[in-house]
Amino acid sequence: MKSPSRRASLQAEIASELEPGERLVWTGHPDARAVFRKLLWLIWVGGPVVAIAAWFARDFLVAQFAVLAGLALLLGPGVAALMARRTIYGLTDRRAMILSKSIGHRALSSVDLSAADKRVETLQGEGGGGTVLFVSGLAPRRRYTDYTGKFGFWDVPDAAQVAAVVQNELDRRRG
Template sequence: MDEIRATPFLAGLRRLLAETLQDGEQVVWQGQPDGVARMIMWRFLWWIGFPWLLLTAVAAGNDWIDQAAQPLMMLGVAMVAAPLVMLLHDLQTLYVITDRRALILRTAWGRRTVSQTPFRAMDTAFEILDIGGGTGHLNFASGRSTRSPDTDYTGRYGFRCVRNAPRIRDILEGARAGKVRRSPAQ
């Protein structure tokens, strides 16, 4: 296992991977998004959410807001909880490079999804967007629907918040070129 953390979701991800692999398909690399990096990217919500909750509690306690207190409190809780929800979502995600395609597997919230990109559907050049701390987005396909959590606002699709993105790009390029080497410790 290259970059997989033991979580309560790991067994479900492994079952989904086993069901998804085609006959003779070989896993070259597998890993998970860096959920802590994504959570830190959205930490500004904490800077807004905690003061929001404090001000809402003070306003409700002083009867400055009457019926608006509950919706305002719920909005503050949502801002504080959002980065943690993103972390949970990332813990239920598995990125896989095989000798035939790239896969993004999810068991998030009880819904099992598989997104696959065969090598022939990938862009000729892969793009890395560095987000700091040794983490980045590895984009390998364009023109995808922006509804996917793995697509940015321009339609660039790939592995989000992956550690050591240049190394993962090299592994993906090698697999696409047919220079497949099975990952150690698998």
């Protein structure tokens, strides 16, 4: 769980990104535990890679690289969970924002709600969590966009509630 001071700090940062007259409707964050569990398979792949490659690493250079790749796989879920702890989502009356921070890096992704779909799509995860997608047609390489070009809030702990908040805001905007 995110500490109140860290969450307040991230919320203050996202509030500082608001344009004049823009109103913050909702803030949330990804569930770091869900992110970790989703990537747990990397540990099951990385462990055997490290174990087998380490056996040959003394004699073969390629095995040394395989050990490094395996270690990266082992660390992947933990690093992703740490990054999720430093990410906050914001929905305003004009746009959706995702602010992520890590050591020496700060990224703000923002999408204007005028480009939003008519209906919010929810991809259910475990325990009521999931992903809420609501803007289509973006470049699939864009951050927080899936392979089809849909943008949204990933791995939120209460996906149905977040989807309702986003849908209400989109309906309010359309009048």
